[in-house]
Amino acid sequence: MEKSYMKIINYVKREILAGALKPGDQLLPERELAEILGVSRNSVREGLRTLDNMGVIKSFHGSGNYIAGNFEETLTEVMTFMYMLKDMDYDRITEFRYALEWQAMNLAVRQATDQQRQKMQEYYKKLITADREETRVKYDKAIHYLLVQASKNDYMISNYKALNNIMDRYIPTMRGKIIEGMKSDERLINAHRRIVEGFVEGNYLKGRQGLNLHFRYIKEYKDYEEVHKNGME
Amino acid sequence: MEKSYMKIINYVKREILAGALKPGDQLLPERELAEILGVSRNSVREGLRTLDNMGVIKSFHGSGNYIAGNFEETLTEVMTFMYMLKDMDYDRITEFRYALEWQAMNLAVRQATDQQRQKMQEYYKKLITADREETRVKYDKAIHYLLVQASKNDYMISNYKALNNIMDRYIPTMRGKIIEGMKSDERLINAHRRIVEGFVEGNYLKGRQGLNLHFRYIKEYKDYEEVHKNGME
């Protein structure tokens, strides 16, 4: 027997697939849903709460429930629990990020708008002229994020955001440390230059080479740091 | 003001981070949680239902709520709604899959066990000797999935599974069509051969080349099909 609170979830799924519900649409009131589906309001609410936390709907006190579609937070939540429960770590996140950025580069060189290419160059200038760690981290993030955004693939974009969110929440100093440790390192600047130039010029080979160098350097640096730290203990 | 059902979610998150809750552990009874957190049992249940649907816990009628950690279903659910609500399509899924397989190849060549390499060769033999569409689809899937599994990155594995699930549920004939349309095409066989050999030999360049060919061919084939279909209308 289908659990009661699943009825509301399947109902919404059916309505969306049938085209009867689109983003922005308001759902029927909880009481009506309860009547239609033959379950209690509490069961309806349990189902709606799940949909809310999945990002499918947004509930507004006193107003109603509306079809939303912001899944980034949901992915962040899910992956956060994966991070906490499944021995995920910085290396796994970085591997995943590299996969997404690599493919984003392939797609971006063909799809990026002039505005995006221009912005990419701005970010790069600000990165290399920055005189504070915060600023460097900010524009480093901006460059990588813009790259992924230009892929125009919402699956990939949402997942990338989720990975970034986890890093910011649980290992916030890692990025800064690495960037600081390499600020005088010409190699990382060089890697970023290739990423940006590849993106701007539509040269995916150059861009991918930049990414390759970038992720290799931060891995080398992190491994060195870990050995160094272990050696101190 | 924090919504009531969020209290239980944050409570579980805290307990997990503190190490007090691990996979398999049983949560306190709903009534006790309600008392501890100062909310009603209904609110506790709304929060638990969300955690359940996120894959964090599993509820068993008459027994209790237990920390679980199966996030693949959740990711499938979330991405299914993305598929339905955000104009996602086969091409986006394929782009994402390629990203994951590409990185999986990089990691697998170093990490794959002998058993996995052996299995990979078995699957390949069965793929090229298969005489039914079903069988070909089955071993095609097995090869690609084994590759991703060998990455040992649960983020990537769970996401890959989710993408596969969506394809199976909503565009189940697509894979079969492509494979059938190319069964006599030596190029696809050749691509798979390189993927398998690269994986088995630990040669990531060869493996990546195989993936490149593979994804290029299925895109070419699909684009041709679409033009063909449009021409018929």
Next chain:
DNA sequence: AGAAATTTGTTCGTATGTATA
């Protein structure tokens, strides 16, 4: 094997805060 206790599943009734016309 069976009965009692425990726990989740589900429902109803009620009160309250919020948004909208």
Next chain:
DNA sequence: TTATACATACGAACAAATTTC
């Protein structure tokens, strides 16, 4: 401002499944 519609939240009760003794 008032009235109405709606979500939020609580408490009590019983059903159903499981565990325990």
